[in-house]
Amino acid sequence: MIRTLLAVAFMGLAILPASAENVSKTYSYFSVGGRTLEELEAELNRRGPTVKSTGQRHPGATQMQFNTRIGYAEQKGTCRVAEATVTVKATVILPRWRQRARADQDTRLVWDSLSIDIKRHEEQHVRIASDYARQLERKLMRIGRQKSCAIAAGKAKATADAVLKKHDRAQAKFDRIESANFEKRILRLMRQRINRIQSGEIAG
Secondary structure (H helix, E strand, O other): OEEEEEEEEEEEEEOOOOOOOOEEEEEEEEEEOOOOHHHHHHHHHHHOOEEOOOOEEOOOEEEEEEEEEEEEEEEOOEEEEEEEEEEEEEEEEEEEEOOHHHOOHHHHHHHHHHHHHHHHHHHHHHHHHHHHHHHHHHHHHOOOOEOOHHHHHHHHHHHHHHHHHHHHHHHHHHHHHHHHOHHHHHHHHHHHHHHHHHOOOOOO
């Protein structure tokens, strides 16, 4: 039996609890200034990461790389996928407010609620990617025996292309849903935080 190892990398930028087994996640921060909501908004629009899919700056983003390693096995004139491992390397980019201590309580309340939502949103992108990485592994293992490893590799590439297109559509759908529910979500987070401040659970 002759075993061949092929490594393929797929790059993408998401507009990205993931499994520790298939996700490597790190955090990167950009600083914003300002002491009012208007100044904060201007800072986010000026300093936020530019998302490739929209060409615009956002208050947060996730850079994701899909790494696919496929092991092929040749035997008796046929070739099959013997192993497939798909991992996601994600860098979550989040804002860090430098002047929180100098702002009034209302501004801090809005910012704290917003920053919680930004982090949750970006980490959900990573979870979606993790789900599709597992889906891709399963589909690669189902390719079956082919007449040559070249044919098997071609089918593997077509499979990966199809799954990653579905992944991109799922990420875009998530963004659309999140955008539509933004105001309702932030108001709910603010009410929850006010309740925690009033109960003395956290400081304002």
